[in-house]
Amino acid sequence: MINSFFTNSPNSTAIQMLATTRIVYKHLTSTRSFLIELRLIAFLMTGMLPKKNTLSVELAKRSPRTGP
Known part of the structure; x- marks a missing residue:
C-alpha cells in the first residue's frame, strides 16, 4: 500500500x-x-508546505499515548 502511494506521487523518486x-x-x-x-x-x-504546526498536531492525534 505504501509503495503504491509513493509511486503514484509526482515526485516518487525523491x-x-x-x-x-x-x-x-x-x-x-x-x-x-x-x-x-x-x-x-x-x-x-x-507541492506546498503545510502550516507550521499542522503535522505536529496530526502526529499527536495518530500516535498512541504512552505512560500515565
Whole structure:
C-alpha cells in the first residue's frame, strides 16, 4: 500500500530517496529534524508546505499515548 502511494506521487523518486535516507540515518536524526523531513516529504507530494504546526498536531492525534 505504501509503495503504491509513493509511486503514484509526482515526485516518487525523491520521496523514496528521502524515505531510504530516513531509514539509514535514523540513529543520527532528532525528532525535530524528523518532523522537518516529514514536512519536506509532504511538500514534495503536494507541492506546498503545510502550516507550521499542522503535522505536529496530526502526529499527536495518530500516535498512541504512552505512560500515565
